[in-house]
Amino acid sequence: MELNEVLNNQQLCEVFLCAPQGGMRKSNRTNSLTLISDKTKLYDDRVVGDVYHYTGMGQSGDQKMSGQNLTLAESYQNGVEIHFFEVLTSREYTYRGQVQLAGKPYKTEQKDRNGRQRLVWIFPLRLQNSKATFTTLYKMTDDEPELQEDILIIQQVENMSIEQTEKERLIKSRIGQxxxxxxxxxxxxxxxxxxxxxxxxxxxxxxxxxxxxxxxxxxxxxxxxxxxxxxxxxxxxxxxxxxxxxxxxxxxxxxxxxxxxxxxxxxxxxxxxxxxxxxxxxxxxxxx
Ligand SMILES: [Zn+2]
Structure with missing residues (x-):
């Protein structure tokens, strides 16, 4: 599978022979654990530098270090392959590649689906391919040309003979979205x-x-x-x-x-x- 390839749920299940739901999907047949970071859901996953801080499994109440969470925590010794997907648009799974733990899982607080504060496990993850980082993967998806376009818009407006505040308003409205x-x-x-x-x-x-x-x-x-x-x-x-x-x-x-x-x-x-x-x-x- 190519990095940044987008699959639907059915295709994902066919590749990894895993269950069709859940954010962490274990498959004994392919000895893999598929992680899905769904940005459209409540989990507070973040990329800091090259490390993806991935929230464990369990939607309400305190998360426990068991089941899939434990499989991931022990992945440096249990030989399970960890594959990573991000969902940015509902039902589209973007493949980011194979990952490994970048450090020890740690506990923090997040709100659960009922708005209650609870304990969650965060798993710091890094891409296994040492040449790629999450940031470079994001860049591969055609961001650069669009940024250049934004710069071009700014330059065009800057050259117009209008008030500075008007320029600012114009530029912000044109590239704000x-x-x-x-x-x-x-x-x-x-x-x-x-x-x-x-x-x-x-x-x-x-x-x-x-x-x-x-x-x-x-x-x-x-x-x-x-x-x-x-x-x-x-x-x-x-x-x-x-x-x-x-x-x-x-x-x-x-x-x-x-x-x-x-x-x-x-x-x-x-x-x-x-x-x-x-x-x-x-x-x-x-x-x-
Ligand atoms: Zn706010």
Whole structure:
């Protein structure tokens, strides 16, 4: 099977001889475990650098280290082949290749399908093919030409003889729905701070402000943070920022009541890639 090949569920089952449902599908006949990261579902899977932080199995209540989760945890010694798929659009399974554990599974908290906070197991995964990373795989899917198109649009508008604010508005509206947001949604899939995941409401926010970014920085997905309208508003106004460890820093000028209504608290944190961190430094320093 080719990397980035898209299968439907039936084809997937035929290749791996596995069950037609579930996010982790064990097949004794092919001695394989097929992992599916479904971005259209509630799991909070993330790519940080070259490592995919994959949420284990179990949709409600605390997840247990048993069954498929245990098979994956022991995959470095049980000889089971681990194959990895991502679902970005309902019913389309994109093959990312064979993976292996990149570190020890760890526990964290996520909301379950009933909105209750619960413990989940996260499995850090890396592609087995040492030449490929998740990031290069995403790039292979025709992103580059579209980014070049975005840069072209920016250049065209920049050359027009209109007010700077008008230029900004025009560029943002023309590429706002473009590749930058698409890539960011592919990587983050929901507001970095809360659960809002409807792409119609999500805003692809620039960490380094648009107005002072170079054209390349304007379309660099690492200069992006996916946020819901409320959290984008606070981030944009520099009422919240994030330190090196991704921990939220809230402006002291925001009072307790507004913090509550805006759904933020000092315990929140986001996962930032190294490049996002470097864009964030300046933002963090300019917190009001
Ligand atoms: Zn939010």
């Amino acid at each position: 473009g590749k930058f947001k698409k890539l960011l949604i592919q990587r983050e899939c929901k507001c970095a701070l809360c659960g809002v995941s409807d792409s119609r409401m999500l805003i692809a926010s620039h960490i380094k402000p648009w107005s002072i970014s170079t054209n390349e920085e304007r379309v660099d997905v690492n200069n992006g943070l996916l946020l819901c309208p409320n959290h984008d508003n606070m981030f944009d106004k520099k009422l919240i920022s994030f330190n090196k460890d991704g921990e939220i820093i809230i402006s002291t000028s925001v009072d307790a009541t507004d913090r509550l209504f805006m759904n933020i608290n000092s315990k929140m944190r986001v996962v930032l890639t190294e490049k996002q961190q470097s864009y964030m430094e300046e933002h963090y320093r300019s917190l009001i």
